[in-house]
Each structure stands twice: as structure tokens, then as C-alpha cells.
Amino acid sequence: MSLRSKDPQIYELIQRERRRQAEVLELIASENYVSDEVLESLGSILTNKYAEGYPRKRYYGGNEIIDQVEELAIARVKAAFELPIDWHVNVQPYSGSPANLEVYNGLLEKGDTIMAMSLDQGGHLTHGSPVNFSGKNYNFVHYGVSAKTGRLDYMEILKLADRTHPKLILCGFTAYPREIDFKKFKEIAEKVKAISMADISHIGGLVVAGVHLSPIPFFDVVTTTTHKTLRGPRAAIIMSKDKFASAIDKSVFPGMQGGPHENAIAAVAVAMKEVKTAAFRKYAEQVVKNAKALARSLQDFGFKLVSGGTDNHLMLVDLTNKNIGGKDAQELLDLAGIVTNRTMVPFDPRKPWDPSGIRLGTAAITSRGMKEKEMSKIASWITAVITDHSVADNVRGEIKRFTKNFPAPGL
């Protein structure tokens, strides 16, 4: 109430964004709607506190309660991911990009070789893009997907590892629609004596719910953001075998960060409790069912999907046969209240600013209770808008009415 009277400008912008989030179909694969409880923790007085250091070893006074918050978050991460006894958790990374850089900084020397997925085939900026700190400071060698199948080719990845002897092999993706065989990655890493690191930011929620294979039994280090399929606050965690713990902790603080954001850490704790519920397991299963249903419906409407479908929460639509670029498609769908993001497809002849595809995900719409039936409706709206640009306004109205039946958590 006081924000409304004391800062009406920001208040009004928040209200407008709240309405926007309520009235659109949110198909950005990395977004979700957090619970009221996650929001309450994020907006709590925990934001007031400086807590440089780690529980029981802080550089500031007054942290006796904050220590309990952070310890609870760590314990709940361990429970959610069913970490073995000899695994360690750091819940302080501000978000996914710092978390990844903190692992490199802790375990490697500048210039060391890292093998990762290239950005244009589904990797992330921090997986060695030349414009990112990672690519500027480490020697990245990149694998991609097979041109024929759109899937990871583990033989090719092994050959590249054999040729380049990376010190760390990173397995993680922002735009890969298929289940990852972590066991095969681990075998490759073992063969070339590399540290194995998984970035499961996109699939974290599917992993804890048991609907995607977990890298934990196979890998050395695992990072994940907490706000995508895990449906927590914007933050990240690093999980690692104990032997890497001290180097990673030092890299996070004081290496790359100062005071941890304990309000976000409390919200991580809340989310980690939520993901242990039967309701969340059902949710994660439905996310995948919805993605498969949406993929099938789009294919029925003649859309081409990279790799021919999906095993997880996302899909990549190659728009080449629809005579529209990813940028125009994204903007057009936006007008209709269907929120997506443009994306490069593997071996894309177009440029990142206006690539050939769009990426769609079902994490957020599934949080609103939508099921397979709704996916075919969404596919028909997407088809209508891409086929006849003039219907965007009408579709926006229909979607505004439709979304009223599916209240989003936290709004």
C-alpha cells in the first residue's frame, strides 16, 4: 500500500507488468511464475543484511539468524537433488552466469581449455561465447549437434575431447530439446581426465522431479539457476563433490562476489521445499506432457521442429518453411499476446539478431494449470498469427479472455 502512495510511478509500472503477465501466454522457456511464498521471502527484510562469508564464518556481526537461513537453504538443496553425503552446496551465486564463471575461476587457470556446446547450437553465453568473459579468458572448444538429427552426437564429442584434451567438459544447454545422456558425457570426461560440469539451469525442475536423468551420480560439479523449471527466485546454486568445495567457495566469495543476497537465498529455500512436494512432481510431469503435445500440434500445422520434437520443456521451431524470420515471428506473436524469444537454429544461415527460429517452453503455462487440450489451442493461435498477420489483434483479445481461466501463481 505504501509503494502506491509513496512511489506511484513504480507502483503503476509493477501493476501494468502484473496485468501483462496475467494476460499473455508466456512461452519463454526460461521463465516461470513463482509462488506467493517465494515472492514474500524475496521482498523480506532479509535484504537489509550484509553477510560476507559463509555460515558461522562471517565478516559482519548480527548474522546468527541469517546463518540459519543459509544453512536451511543448503540442507533443502541437498534433499531436493538427493545429493550424496560427499557433496557440497554453495547457494550464494547471484545468478547463473556468475555461478558458471565462479566454477571456472575456482577450478581452472586462465587460458585452460574447456569443451562446451556452442551458443548458436544451444549453449549459453557463459559457455565460451567470444563476447563473454568466459570466451575471452579461457580456451573454449565447442561441440554442437548433428546436422542430420539435430541431436548431440556423443561419438563426435568424444573425438573432439580426444583431440583437444580439455581440462573441463561442460554439458549444459539453453536450447536443446532432447534428454541428455549424462552417463555418456561422464565417460568422455573420464577418458580424457577432464573435470565434468553440468549446467542444468533449464532442466533443474525436471531433474528434481525425476522426469529427466540427473547428472549428480555421474558428474563432479553441477550448476543451476533456480528460476526456470525449478520455479524459484532469480538466483543460482553450485553443487560439487567435496574435493572441489573449498576452491569453489573461495571463488564465489571473496573471489567474485561480496555480500550474498540472503533474501534470495531464503526464497531458494522456500522453492526447494516446494519442489519436494507431490504437486511439484505432477507439475514437472505435466510440463513435459504439455511440451510434447504442443510440439505435436505444431508439427500437425506444418511447423518444423529441430530434432523433430522434444523430450523436455522446450522446443525450437525452425521457421524457414514459413517464410518468416525469428525476429518478425517473435514481434508478431508478441502483438497477439504470445510471448516467445527468437533463437538460432543449428547451422542457421541467418544472424543472431534475426535468426531462423523461435524457442517455446511450457514451464510457465503449466504453472497456470494448462494441459494438453490447451496446447492444441495455443498451436492453432500460433499458426493463425504466423499465417495471417492481420489476426494478431483478434487473437490477443481471445487470449486475454482465455488466460482468465488459468490464474498464474503469485499474480
Ligand code: DSN
Ligand atoms: N537467458 C536464459 C535463457 O533464456 O535460456 C539462459 O540464461
